[in-house]
Structure formats: C-alpha cells, structure tokens
Amino acid sequence: MSPVTVRSYRPSDHSAGRRLWAELTRSHATMYEAPESADDGAGFEEYLTRLDLAGMWVAEHPDDGVIGLVGLIMRDRAGEVEPVVVDPAHRGRGVGRALLQHVAHQASKRSFVSLTISPESRNVEAIRCLHAAGYDVVSSIQLTLDLERHAHQWRDSMQLHELQFRA
Numbered sequence: 001m002s003p004v005t006v007r008s009y010r011p012s013d014h015s016a017g018r019r020l021w022a023e024l025t026r027s028h029a030t031m032y033e034a035p036e037s038a039d040d041g042a043g044f045e046e047y048l049t050r051l052d053l054a055g056m057w058v059a060e061h062p063d064d065g066v067i068g069l070v071g072l073i074m075r076d077r078a079g080e081v082e083p084v085v086v087d088p089a090h091r092g093r094g095v096g097r098a099l100l101q102h103v104a105h106q107a108s109k110r111s112f113v114s115l116t117i118s119p120e121s122r123n124v125e126a127i128r129c130l131h132a133a134g135y136d137v138v139s140s141i142q143l144t145l146d147l148e149r150h151a152h153q154w155r156d157s158m159q160l161h162e163l164q165f166r167a
Contacts, residue, residue, distance in 0.1 A: 004067070004095055006102040009056035016058070016066035018044045024085040031122045047071070047083075054079065054110065057102055059086070059095045070099040072107060072115075079107045081117040084126075091125075100133040118142070 009017065018041030025043065029035070047053070052074045059068030067087040073080040081103055086095045107115050116139055119126040 003062070004090075004098055005060045005062075006057050006098050007060060009058050009069070013058050013066050017041070017048075017056075017069055020066070020069045020085045020087065021047070021083070023088065024083055027088075027123075028120055031120055055103075055106055057099065057106070059090075059099055061090065064090070068095045068099050070103045072103050075116075077112055078114045078116065079103075079110075079112045081115055084117070096126075096129050097133055100130070104134075116140075 020041075021044035022041035025041075050073065054072040054074045056069065056071045058066045058070075061067045064087070067090045068085065070084045071082055073082055081100070084096060084099055084103075086099070104115060115135075117130060117135055119130060
C-alpha cells in the first residue's frame with residue numbers, strides 16, 4: 001500500500017466526506033439489518049455545523065484521494081472521537097489506526113485529559129481496532145429496549161457481569 005497522509009479536513013474534501021459518511025450510515029444499517037436510510041451523506045452537513053466540533057482530519061491516499069475521516073468533539077477537558085470511517089477498499093491496512101493516532105495527538109496538544117469513542121456493539125472489527133489503538137477502558141454502556149422487536153431473541157448476544165444482553 002502506498003503511504004497515507006493524515007491532514008486537516010479542507011472544504012475541497014466535502015464530497016469525499018459525504019461519501020464516507022454515507023458509507024458509515026449504510027454499514028450501520030446493514031449491521032443491524034435495518035432498512036437502508038436515504039441518507040446519501042446528508043447527515044454530514046449537520047455534523048459540519050456542530051458548535052462542539054474541535055477538528056476533522058482525513059486520510060489521503062496518493063492514488064485514491066480521501067479514503068478516511070475522523071472527527072473530534074469537545075466534552076469539557078475530554079474529547080469524543082466521532083466519526084471514524086475508512087473506505088471499505090482500504091480497511092485492514094492501518095488507515096484507521098493512523099487516523100486514531102492523529103486525533104489522539106491533536107487532543108493531547110489541546111490538553112484534553114481523555115478521549116472516548118462509541119463503536120456500534122456489533123462492529124467487532126472496529127472494537128478490536130480500537131482496543132489495539134489503546135481504547136481499553138469501558139467508560140459507559142448504553143442499553144436499549146427495542147419496543148418494535150421486544151421478543152426475546154438472543155441470536156446476537158453478549159454477557160457482561162454475568163448478565164445476558166442482545167448485541
């Protein structure tokens with residue numbers, strides 16, 4: 001793989017950012033077997049207007065252009081990494097790790113005391129990547145009661161503190 005450069009997001013990266021955002025939305029819908037939304041990246045427009053957005057960076061490939069995106073949201077003296085997305089054709093090649101290292105460096109320069117990230121519970125690949133990148137402290141758990149499908153289906157499940165949860 002050619003070297004990837006991580007740099008600050010520029011307005012000229014807008015279409016690539018929308019494309020990556022749409023990919024993230026599609027992958028989440030597929031992961032949860034939800035009907036695919038019509039979000040063609042439109043959520044990216046709303047994201048760009050966030051007042052707590054501390055920065056965005058892209059991974060740029062010399063031949064393929066922008067192939068990854070990471071954002072940093074301010075939470076007092078802490079930060080939240082949201083989103084982190086890599087083009088499917090470039091996953092598993094260290095692009096996500098490079099983005100995560102870059103955002104951690106930027107947060108450190110801004111004197112943040114910690115970074116959090118909330119991967120989808122079914123995205124085992126992302127969870128493994130994040131753990132390898134040093135995100136090894138569980139800081140919160142968000143539980144959901146699915147009112148539409150409250151039948152006790154334990155198809156995808158996990159155990160936490162000897163309690164059974166659907167993933």
